Amino acid sequence: MSKNKATAAYIHIPFCSHICYYCDFAKVLMTGQPVADYIDELLKEYDSYQITSLKTLYVGGGTPSVLPADQLEKLLTHLTKNLDLGELEEFTVEANPSDLTDEVLAVLASSPVNRISLGVQSFDDKLLKKIGRTHTEAQVYRAIERLSAAGFENITIDLIYGLPNQTMEMVERDVKKFLDLNLPHVALYSLILEDHTIFMNRQRRGHLRLPSDERNADMYEYIVDTLTSNGYSHYEVSNFGKIGYESKHNLTYWDNAEYYGIGAGASGYLDGIRYKNHGPIHHYLREENKRVNEEILTRKEMIEEEMFLGLRKRSGVSRERFQEKFKQKLEDVYGMIIQDLIAQKLLFEAEGRIQMTEKGFELGNEVFERFLLD
Numbered sequence: 072m073s074k075n076k077a078t079a080a081y082i083h084i085p086f087c088s089h090i091c092y093y094c095d096f097a098k099v100l101m102t103g104q105p106v107a108d109y110i111d112e113l114l115k116e117y118d119s120y121q122i123t124s125l126k127t128l129y130v131g132g133g134t135p136s137v138l139p140a141d142q143l144e145k146l147l148t149h150l151t152k153n154l155d156l157g158e159l160e161e162f163t164v165e166a167n168p169s170d171l172t173d174e175v176l177a178v179l180a181s182s183p184v185n186r187i188s189l190g191v192q193s194f195d196d197k198l199l200k201k202i203g204r205t206h207t208e209a210q211v212y213r214a215i216e217r218l219s220a221a222g223f224e225n226i227t228i229d230l231i232y233g234l235p236n237q238t239m240e241m242v243e244r245d246v247k248k249f250l251d252l253n254l255p256h257v258a259l260y261s262l263i264l265e266d267h268t269i270f271m272n273r274q275r276r277g278h279l280r281l282p283s284d285e286r287n288a289d290m291y292e293y294i295v296d297t298l299t300s301n302g303y304s305h306y307e308v309s310n311f312g313k314i315g316y317e318s319k320h321n322l323t324y325w326d327n328a329e330y331y332g333i334g335a336g337a338s339g340y341l342d343g344i345r346y347k348n349h350g351p352i353h354h355y356l357r358e359e360n361k362r363v364n365e366e367i368l369t370r371k372e373m374i375e376e377e378m379f380l381g382l383r384k385r386s387g388v389s390r391e392r393f394q395e396k397f398k399q400k401l402e403d404v405y406g407m408i409i410q411d412l413i414a415q416k417l418l419f420e421a422e423g424r425i426q427m428t429e430k431g432f433e434l435g436n437e438v439f440e441r442f443l444l445d
Contacts (some may be wrong), residue, residue, distance in 0.1 A: 077341055078126040079323040082113065082150065083334030084135040085352060088170065088205065099352060101137050110142050112356050113334045114149050116348075120331055123153055127161045127320035134190075136166035140174035147182040161186055161225075161319040168214040169206040180221040187218055191228040194248040195241055202234060208248075215252060225316060227256035232294065233287045234262050242290045246297050255316035259294050260309050261287055288433060295429065306385045308432055327373075327380045343368055370397070371444050374404060378442040382418075383435070387426030401425070408441050 086101040086109075128150060135143065151159070163186040164179060179187070193199055194208045211228075218226055230249065232242050249257055262281070295305055303311040307325060310318060323330050332339025335355035338347045346365045349355040354363075368376070374397060381388035393401040401409070409425055412418040417431035417438050431438050 077329040077331055078124065079320055079328070080117075080122065080125055080128050080331040080333060081320075081337060081339070082117070082128070082130045082146075083332070083337040083348075084130060084132040084138060084146075085109075085335050086132065086137050087134045088137050088167070099133075104352065105356065106138065106142055108356055109335070109352060110138075110146055114146070116361050117150065117331075117333050120333075122331065124155050124158045126158060127323060128154075128159060128163070129161075129320040130164045131188075132165055134167050134170060135164050136170035136175055138175075140172070140178050143175060144178045144182070147178065147184065151183050156183055159183065163188055163318075163320055165190065166214070167206060168210040171214050171217060176217060176221055179223075185223075186225040186227070187223050189214060189218075189226065189228045192231045193234070193241075194245050198234060198237060198241065201236070202231070212252075215254070224255070226254050227258065227312075227316075227318070228252075228254060229258045229260065231260050231262055232290045233281065235281055239286065239290060239293070242293065246294060250297075250301055256310070256312040256318065257298070257303070258310050258318075259298075261291065291433060295432075304385070305432075308383045308435055322384070325380045325384050327377050343373075373397070375442055375444060378405070379439045382425070382427050382431075382438065382442075385426065387424045390423045390425070404444075405442065412438060412441060 085099055086104055086106065087099070088101055130146070130150075135146075138146070147164075151162075162182075162184045164184050165188045166175075166179075167190050189211070190204075191211050192202060192204055194211065196207050199206065199208075215226060228249065230245055232245075298311045299305050302313060304314060304317070305311050306317050307321070310321065312318070329340045329342070331341065332346070332348065334348065335352050336348060336350035338345065340346075344365050344367050346362045348361045349358055349363045355361060377393065377396065378388060388401070390401045393399075397404075409418060409420075412431070413420065416428055417434060419426055419428055427435070427438065
């Protein structure tokens with residue numbers, strides 16, 4: 072039996088059929104990789120935790136749907152063979168629209184997977200090409216059609232705004248096309264330039280034209296207004312869902328709860344320790360101890376994280392939960408700061424919870440900085 076109290080697990084599949092220009096996740100091109108060895112080693116790590124009960128299981132990447140159908144089937148079967156499926160509320164697999172072969176679809180449909188996260192990023196074919204994606208708008212529609220026909224109702228897509236040469240009209244078209252699909256959930260992220268990505272290299276050479284901060288803020292406001300007025304709950308800074316379709320797995324992170332992180336480059340949080348696994352696949356396969364670093368969080372760091380992560384949610388931070396967790400009143404730690412941010416209309420309080428206003432969401436990082444303790 073696992074001694075950990077975590078009820079969520081993240082499984083990392085680092086393989087991709089291509090590398091997107093904005094991506095800095097732990098990933099490698101699929102060609103020539105020891106896929107079978109990797110799946111064996113990952114399942115060995117998973118088994119070492121002796122997990123028998125989970126509420127959420129999330130297979131991300133990389134691109135899990137790029138796995139050969141037999142390896143995907145082996146993975147999904149093994150992950151759930153000792154689990155109480157009555158306890159497992161949400162089982163998500165990430166997929167690319169262009170990877171959903173008949174064989175992969177058949178494996179997903181016959182497994183306990185009940186949620187699919189599609190990496191769409193945009194419905195604009197020219198823009199997709201510019202950001203290094205290999206699928207087309209037509210493939211997005213076809214993938215969603217086939218997933219629905221296979222019985223998947225809980226389908227979410229990712230979209231990115233603030234992309235090079237992207238106009239407000241292009242964002243409006245993407246949002247309209249999402250709404251026309253009537254899917255239950257969408258994650259909308261602003262492009263962030265990360266080190267070691269093609270986009271960052273282009274930016275450093277002055278070859279990347281990005282929308283201004285003001286235009287980015289306009290895009291965000293438009294997205295929030297349009298989706299909320301169409302019945303989507305803006306339950307986290309970048310996430311919108313119909314009621315009951317909020318991502319239960321991601322709420323684990325924002326609730327600052329513990330979770331297993333399994334696979335090359337995966338991060339986890341267990342027994343008060345945040346850890347990261349070896350990233351390069353050959354290191355992960357070779358090392359007996361999969362963790363490359365561990366950080367035992369101090370009480371101060373735990374309190375800071377409780378605020379940063381909790382305030383990302385529409386429901387905010389509960390005074391009662393804070394006191395229960397840290398045996399100290401929220402007021403005693405952050406009283407003046409909270410009052411100041413309420414006066415600036417960046418926070419408000421309702422029913423014992425400290426929450427962000429829309430203005431607070433827009434200026435998130437400035438709000439979070441105020442909760443760093445000296």
